[in-house]
Amino acid sequence: MYRFSDHSYKILLLGETGAGKTSLLTRYVDKVFLEQAEFNSPDHDDVKIKRLDCSGLLVDLELWDLPAKSIDPKVLAHLNGVMFCYNISDKESFSRLSYWLEQVDKYSSDMVCKVLVGTHSDLARSVDSDTAKELSERLNIPSVDTSAKTGSNVRAAFMTIVKELLTHEYPWGKFNDMRVRVDGEGRSQEEDSSSESCVQFKDWSEIDGKKCSEIIVGNKTDMDDARVVEFDSAQHNEFDDIVIFSFSDGLFKVLLTGNAGVGKSSLLMRYATDIYQDEYVPTIGLDFKVKLVTLKGKRVKLQLWDTGGQEQFRTITNSYYRGCNAILLVYDVTDQESFIRLKDWIREVDAYCNDDVIKILVGNKSDRSDARVVDLDTAKAFAAEQGVDVMEVSAKTGDNVENLFTEMTSKLLDFLGDSPGHKTLRLHDREQQRHRQGGCCSVL
Incomplete structure (x- = not known):
């Protein structure tokens, strides 16, 4: 726990x-x-x-x-x-x-x-x-x-x-x-x-619920042609209190952006901790959380950035678009202005991010059907026009939140591709990314 x-x-x-x-x-x-x-x-x-x-x-x-x-x-x-x-x-x-x-x-x-x-x-x-x-x-x-x-x-x-x-x-x-x-x-x-x-x-570390003080790390997993120690053999060790951890992890940087008050912080907190905070507390500049996810046989780390939507924080948040692998553009289904402003947020993303960054429109507060002003069909039409996906969620009830991040992570892994061997992702700046592989991630 x-x-x-x-x-x-x-x-x-x-x-x-x-x-x-x-x-x-x-x-x-x-x-x-x-x-x-x-x-x-x-x-x-x-x-x-x-x-x-x-x-x-x-x-x-x-x-x-x-x-x-x-x-x-x-x-x-x-x-x-x-x-x-x-x-x-x-x-x-x-x-x-x-x-x-x-x-x-x-x-x-x-x-x-x-x-x-x-x-x-x-x-x-x-x-x-x-x-x-x-x-x-x-x-x-x-x-x-x-x-x-x-x-x-x-x-x-x-x-x-x-x-x-x-x-x-x-x-x-x-x-x-x-x-x-x-x-x-x-x-x-x-x-x-x-x-x-x-x-x-x-x-203090905890892996899969087990508190441990020592970890055996197998390095050079890329050298399959020269491997002499199999992972299964390493797992059958004689020390019960030692945890074997295979470094096949990926690291993805994800940014949540959108107008102030649309629920970015609540969405992130619901996903990372399964807690909902009803009281609105503006994000000052940036907040940050980490989530470990196992999907498609890979264990990846999501570096999740929550940005302040107020204008005075734009000088901070703009610099954090660099190196992002995915952007969640959040709007409030009960606030027409937050939906209209998505065009501006998308222009900002296009200006600072790689062309191949994954973008998903996220309509929050789907539980408030009585106050809805942006219907899903309108959002789908706009998303199709922009060439991105859209999904509605409720940070309050948790509806579709897990599905949103699972779908996003799946897209990131699909982009990476199924290459042989254990891979570790590392974020690089825009120029080095394009120079090395023309994408949003580098595989080391």
């Missing part, structure tokens, strides 16, 4: 292009190291979710890695924590921290937690440790030097900001006395300075 978190924190890795934010995040969450050339700097963007068990408290971390040029005041206004990243071998990235600190102080809450993170500690240092320490002490924020390449202190950096966040939540609790030990080999341990209690931070 799914367990809801006790706390959820939105943390932004902030710094100049080349500061190593993406490598740091990927090393922490995915436990792999990516060279700079392996991702799309300076336009790379990502959000990763990490769940921790903090001495019985379940904490979800929403870790944001955005291009420096995409940082908007409205993004900064809704953060819980910021990790200010600089490259210790690059004085310019350190000097630019003053700008980022000023932006956070100007637009973020006074309660936002901050940590100073030096990256590339495996390289020759251009920013001496005393200079970094002086800045850390002046700002009264912790500082950690890391290396994504070697893994040194990566976990310690993230545990440091989690410790700061929990200390804010429980100012007189056990987290206040916790210390994060930092060393040069990448091992980080969380210790309580008192002998009476110990604070433990554990990665």
Whole structure:
């Protein structure tokens, strides 16, 4: 059974292009190291979710890695924590921290937690440790030097900001006395300075309802001609508490867009958590959820983005069309204006997305037949004119919601095609997608 978190924190890795934010995040969450050339700097963007068990408290971390040029005041206004990243071998990235600190102080809450993170500690240092320490002490924020390449202190950096966040939540609790030990080999341990209690931070994972601490990962599944270990053999291991997981997963980025108030957030929440929230709460900029789906023999991850429909958030949301695999254009069947505006939303999608992005019109609030002003035949005629599909749903009752996302996922898998071997999808920017395969996804 799914367990809801006790706390959820939105943390932004902030710094100049080349500061190593993406490598740091990927090393922490995915436990792999990516060279700079392996991702799309300076336009790379990502959000990763990490769940921790903090001495019985379940904490979800929403870790944001955005291009420096995409940082908007409205993004900064809704953060819980910021990790200010600089490259210790690059004085310019350190000097630019003053700008980022000023932006956070100007637009973020006074309660936002901050940590100073030096990256590339495996390289020759251009920013001496005393200079970094002086800045850390002046700002009264912790500082950690890391290396994504070697893994040194990566976990310690993230545990440091989690410790700061929990200390804010429980100012007189056990987290206040916790210390994060930092060393040069990448091992980080969380210790309580008192002998009476110990604070433990554990990665929390659950696969098919089974909580597990270890996963056996079979790599190089693309090399079928050289395979010597069959997957069935690997599954019959002697350790009952170890879970075998085959990395045949795909990753699809899906964006929900449309007028404010049409029910995008309710639709996403109904699908991701099977919960309906009756009260209307406008989405501020962007929201994000992840859903794992098994379909057609494949296990795929849906990265689901909910956009604010208000005009003032358009500068944020426009940048998130890039790299999308599917767009759900949502309208309210009881609101004629939201249906009329679909033409504008489609033009926006066509301007920012690949030509082959999957588009589906979604008529929400189908349960309100007494207030309906947009009938299904009208919607079908418009969809045929635009060359897209249409489906009506009700986020309130849940009617057709599962079918909508299943149909969308099926279309994405059909587009990918049935290629032999286990495949992993990775999102790339528009130019690289077209260069590599002329589609919306790349198969690695």
